[in-house]
Every structure is written in C-alpha cells, then in structure tokens.
Amino acid sequence: MTSxxxxxxxxxxxxxxxxxxxxxLVRPGPEVTREEARxxxxxxxxxxxxxxxxxxxxxxxxxxxxTPDDTPVLVVDRAGWxxxxxxxxxxxxxxxxxxxxxxxxxTPGGTVLSAVGGKVTGVELGMLLSFLAxxxxxxxxxxxxxxxxxxxxxxxxxxLLLVAPNIxxxxxxxxxxxxxxxxxxxxxxxxxxxxFTGVPWLRDHLQGEIQSFLAAxxxxxxxxxERLREAAQALAGGRPEGxxxxxxxxxxxxxxxxxxxxxxxRLTAVMSLLEGHADYVMDGVGPDVVPSVxxxxxKFQQRRARGASRLDLALRKLLGxxxxxxxxxxxxxxxxxxxxxxxxxxxxxxxxSPNTLPTKTEIARxxxxxxxxxxxxxS
Numbered sequence: 001m002t003s004x005x006x007x008x009x010x011x012x013x014x015x016x017x018x019x020x021x022x023x024x025l026v027r028p029g030p031e032v033t034r035e036e037a038r039x040x041x042x043x044x045x046x047x048x049x050x051x052x053x054x055x056x057x058x059x060x061x062x063x064x065x066x067t068p069d070d071t072p073v074l075v076v077d078r079a080g081w082x083x084x085x086x087x088x089x090x091x092x093x094x095x096x097x098x099x100x101x102x103x104x105x106x107t108p109g110g111t112v113l114s115a116v117g118g119k120v121t122g123v124e125l126g127m128l129l130s131f132l133a134x135x136x137x138x139x140x141x142x143x144x145x146x147x148x149x150x151x152x153x154x155x156x157x158x159x160l161l162l163v164a165p166n167i168x169x170x171x172x173x174x175x176x177x178x179x180x181x182x183x184x185x186x187x188x189x190x191x192x193x194x195x196f197t198g199v200p201w202l203r204d205h206l207q208g209e210i211q212s213f214l215a216a217x218x219x220x221x222x223x224x225x226e227r228l229r230e231a232a233q234a235l236a237g238g239r240p241e242g243x244x245x246x247x248x249x250x251x252x253x254x255x256x257x258x259x260x261x262x263x264x265x266r267l268t269a270v271m272s273l274l275e276g277h278a279d280y281v282m283d284g285v286g287p288d289v290v291p292s293v294x295x296x297x298x299k300f301q302q303r304r305a306r307g308a309s310r311l312d313l314a315l316r317k318l319l320g321x322x323x324x325x326x327x328x329x330x331x332x333x334x335x336x337x338x339x340x341x342x343x344x345x346x347x348x349x350x351x352x353s354p355n356t357l358p359t360k361t362e363i364a365r366x367x368x369x370x371x372x373x374x375x376x377x378x379s
Contacts, residue, residue: 012097014122015090021126022082026133029078029165030172037164040182041075044162047183048073051190054285059191060344061198061351071140071153071193073160078133081163085129087144092207096214137170138162138189142196142203158203160193162186174299180292187285191278199351209267216259269360273350276331280339283332304328330363337366342374349373 032040056062076084142158144150152159162185171181196202286293338347350356350373362369 012118012121013090013093013125014118015086017119017122018125018129019083019086021123022086022129022133023079025127025130026078026082027130029134030169032165032168040164040168043179044075044164044167044182044186045073047186048160048162048190050289051183051186052194054289055187055190055194055281056198058281058285059194059198059348061194061348071157071159071197072151073162074150075162075164077165078163081136081139081161082129082133084141084144084150084159084161085139086125087147087150088141089125091143091145092210093214095211096217133163134166134169136163137166137185140189140192140196143207153197158196160189162189170300170303174296174303176296176299177292180290181296184282184286184290184293184296187290188278188282191281192274195274195277195351201353202351205354206267206270209263209270213260213263213267216257216263265360266357269358269363272331272360272363273334273358274331275328276333276335279328279332280335334358334363334366334369338370341366341370346370346374 074080074084139161140158141161144152144158146152150159167182167185168178171178174181283293283297286297290296335347338350350358350369356373358366358369362372
C-alpha cells in the first residue's frame with residue numbers, strides 16, 4: 001500500500017500499520033448495489049453544493065459579494081476517512097513525536113524500543129480508528145497536507161469529508177427519508193466548512209492550541225506510564241460520578257498536566273461553539289428545506305443519547321467521546337441564547353478574533369459573553 005506522507009514506518013508511530021490495522025478491522029458498510037452507490041455519491045455532492053448557499057445565507061458569515069477560497073467536498077468510504085485522519089494525526093503529532101524520538105535515541109536500546117513501540121502504537125491507533133470509522137457521518141478535515149488522493153483548498157485550506165456508507169447505514173437504521181437525511185447531514189457539515197473558510201484565523205488558532213497542549217506532554221516514558229497507571233486505577237474504581245456531580249473523568253482527561261487542563265478548557269469551549277453552531281444552523285435552515293426535519297432530529301437525538309450498545313457506551317466514556325455529546329448540547333444552547341439576545345450579526349462578533357471566543361464558563365453562561373464582548377465593544 002502507499003505510505004501515508006512518506007516513510008510511514010519510521011519514528012514513534014507506524015502510520016502505515018495504523019491504516020492497515022484500521023481498514024482490516026473496520027466493519028463492512030451496508031449492502032448497496034453499484035448503481036445505488038453511484039446515486040448516493042451524486043446526491044451527496046448535490047446536497048453539499050445546495051447546503052453551501054443555505055448555510056452562508058442563514059449565518060451571514062460570508063460577506064455579500066465575497067467568495068472565500070472554496071475547499072473540496074470528498075465523498076469517501078470508511079477506508080478513505082481512515083487515511084485522511086491518519087494523515088491529519090501525523091501532521092498534528094509530528095512535533096511531539098520528534099521530541100519523544102530524540103529523547104528515546106539518547107537512551108540505551110532506544111532505537112529498538114522505538115521500532116517496537118511504533119508498531120504497538122500503530123496497532124492501537126488503528127484499533128481506535130476502526131471503532132470511529134463506522135460512526136462518523138461527516139467531517140471538515142483541516143490539518144492533513146494536500147495530496148493527489150486528499151486534495152485541499154488553496155492557502156492551506158482543508159476538505160469536507162462525507163462518509164457515504166455511514167450516512168446510508170444511519171438513514172436505514174432510523175427509517176427516515178434518505179433524500180431528507182442526506183441534505184440534513186450536509187447542512188451540519190457545511191456549517192463547519194463555512195466556519196473555517198469564513199474565519200481565516202480559526203485553523204491556525206486551533207492548531208496552535210493543540211500544539212501547546214502536546215508541548216506540555218510529559219515525554220519521559222516512565223512518567224507517561226505512571227500517569228496511565230493512575231488513570232487506569234481511577235477508571236477501575238467504578239465511580240459513576242466525580243466531585244460535585246460532574247461526570248467521572250475520561251482516560252484522556254486523567255493523563256493531563258495542570259497546564260494541559262487549562263488549554264483543554266479553551267479547546268472544549270471552542271469545540272462546543274463550533275458543534276453547537278452547526279446544530280443551531282442545521283435546525284434553523286432545516287424546516288425550510290428538509291420536509292421531515294422534525295422526525296429526523298427526534299430520532300437522531302435518541303440515537304445519540306443511547307449509543308449503539310453497552311460496549312459502545314463504555315468506549316465512548318473511556319475515550320471521552322461522551323464529552324462531544326455535551327458539546328453539541330451546551331454549544332447549541334449558547335448560540336441560541338446569544339442570537340435571541342443580540343441577533344445573528346451580534347452573535348457573529350464571536351468570529352472577530354481569538355479574544356472574542358467564549359470561555360468554557362461563558363458557554364454555560366451566555367449572558368457573560370454578551371456582557372464582555374458587546375458592552376466592551378459598544379462602550
């Protein structure tokens with residue numbers, strides 16, 4: 001197979017092995033004929049183009065008469081989603097992995113340990129991606145470098161991925177109109193594309209926060225092992241609730257340093273904003289263009305809440321994926337409250353700069369954001 005971005009078998013992670021493992025383990029998609037598959041791909045592309053106009057008109061994020069550099073829409077299968085995300089992970093993690101590789105090279109037997117560890121990590125990453133690859137309906141992927149198989153927008157823009165087999169699987173599971181459901185999904189994902197194409201600084205801001213988070217990671221192997229052991233012991237304790245009624249922490253949360261927790265608070269706030277904004281726009285546009293939107297929304301929310309199985313719920317908790325469900329809910333409430341108070345143009349001040357993004361506290365208390373951003377700007 002083609003390596004991901006070059007020498008995929010070197011370093012701390014065997015990236016090619018991650019792709020091979022994930023594509024081998026991922027569940028097969030729903031059964032469709034070749035003609036049905038072509039029709040799904042064609043319809044998703046049509047819906048993506050239509051959703052672009054709907055979303056930009058509703059959000060007013062793109063000034064009239066201005067056309068931002070568009071990014072490609074790629075309708076992919078599960079293997080295509082896996083390859084795109086491995087490429088993105090490799091780009092994001094390279095500074096941390098280079099630092100760890102340098103540290104390992106100065107220790108006795110470090111080269112051998114890196115080779116063995118890289119394969120182990122590649123398998124583990126592949127197993128995680130195989131779990132996620134059958135659940136993601138769409139994604140705006142912005143970090144992977146552009147290649148022939150993974151084209152991107154100009155000036156470092158990303159690409160919109162629509163995972164066709166997963167969309168077909170969910171529309172069948174929910175027993176909803178395929179035409180309506182596909183447009184509904186495209187409205188949500190197109191909102192993410194509009195966020196990044198309409199806010200030029202957003203990608204670099206997110207990347208900077210993630211790089212700061214990774215830079216604060218303990219790279220000493222013994223420290224990492226000790227923190228993971230503490231995390232495993234805490235999770236094994238079976239506490240259903242943490243302190244003050246908060247959900248017990250995930251594995252991801254437990255291996256953080258204090259500095260990382262602070263950065264994660266900012267990242268959680270911006271991700272809540274992005275996801276909640278997409279849900280708000282989808283609900284705002286939906287009634288005018290998706291006839292069965294009420295039925296779709298109700299059934300989809302029930303599906304989100306219950307998970308597919310006990311194993312699915314356990315893995316979501318372990319990996320912190322249940323936090324993403326809270327992001328949809330909390331972020332949508334924030335957007336709705338702000339728009340109700342100051343209108344869409346007033347809400348759009350959130351995209352002015354990183355300083356106007358809501359804090360984690362403000363996501364829960366929208367009036368505080370309005371007071372900080374609007375009263376200061378209008379005084």
